[in-house]
Amino acid sequence: MAAAVQVTGPAEIQVGTGAAGALEKFGYTRNGAEIVSEGYWINVPGDENGGDEGPPIDVQFIGETARIRVELTKWDTTAAAEVESRFVGGTGGVPGAAGTLMFSGSKAMRLLVKPTTGARNFPRAFPRFAIEVNKGTRFSTLVVEFEAHKDATGVLWNTSIVGAAA
Numbered sequence: 708m709a710a711a712v713q714v715t716g717p718a719e720i721q722v723g724t725g726a727a728g729a730l731e732k733f734g735y736t737r738n739g740a741e742i743v744s745e746g747y748w749i750n751v752p753g754d755e756n757g758g759d760e761g762p763p764i765d766v767q768f769i770g771e772t773a774r775i776r777v778e779l780t781k782w783d784t785t786a787a788a789e790v791e792s793r794f795v796g797g798t799g800g801v802p803g804a805a806g807t808l809m810f811s812g813s814k815a816m817r818l819l820v821k822p823t824t825g826a827r828n829f830p831r832a833f834p835r836f837a838i839e840v841n842k843g844t845r846f847s848t849l850v851v852e853f854e855a856h857k858d859a860t861g862v863l864w865n866t867s868i869v870g871a872a873a
Contacts (some may be wrong), residue, residue: 715739716823720777721872723817724789725796730819732872733790734782737848740820741776742827744863771863773855774836775818775829782849790816790851793834810856818853819871828867829855844864 718740720733746768754766788799794814797803809815810831827865836852857863 713825715825718777718820718822720779721819722786722790723795723819723870724786725844726793726836728852730817730870730872731786732783733786734779734849736779737780739822740827743774743776744770744771745774766803768794771856773829773863775820775827775832775851775853775855777851779828779849780846790834790862791838810859815856818855819868821868821871826868827864829853829864830858830862831856 719738720736720740721730722733723730725731730749747770749767749769750763751765751767752759752761755764755787756762756834764855789797789872791799792801794803794807794809795816796814815831815833819830820827820829832855834851837850839848839850841847854864
């Protein structure tokens with residue numbers, strides 16, 4: 708296939724924030740969702756290259772996560788309150804309990820970036836970083852950065868839109 712300009716269409720964001728995990732419409736991005744995949748690595752030192760102080764003799768891959776940054780200019784306030792809680796089944800403005808386990812406690816949510824084509828579905832994500840919102844005379848913007856991890860079946864992301872809200 709030849710190289711071509713890629714335009715996937717307006718990015719609708721959906722989240723599974725309820726206890727049942729059903730997807731609901733969160734909103735639409737300002738300029739698309741920014742998706743950054745990050746690999747984790749271990750350098751393997753060896754005497755062939757000077758030991759710990761030299762370059763590695765090999766590099767070991769140990770996993771990957773993704774960060775998904777969405778800047779919304781149109782969103783559902785109910786879904787936003789649930790996302791702002793940071794936990795599945797949470798309530799905005801009510802911090803979760805210290806020590807809550809996101810994976811084994813089933814507190815991570817599903818995040819679906821659903822443009823017209825080329826969806827990205829993250830089965831296990833949560834808003835780990837700062838959540839920003841402006842309030843005033845100008846239109847409001849809500850910025851949320853999610854962190855995604857592989858789920859219990861080993862999937863970091865896929866293209867499934869099964870269960871997406873209509």
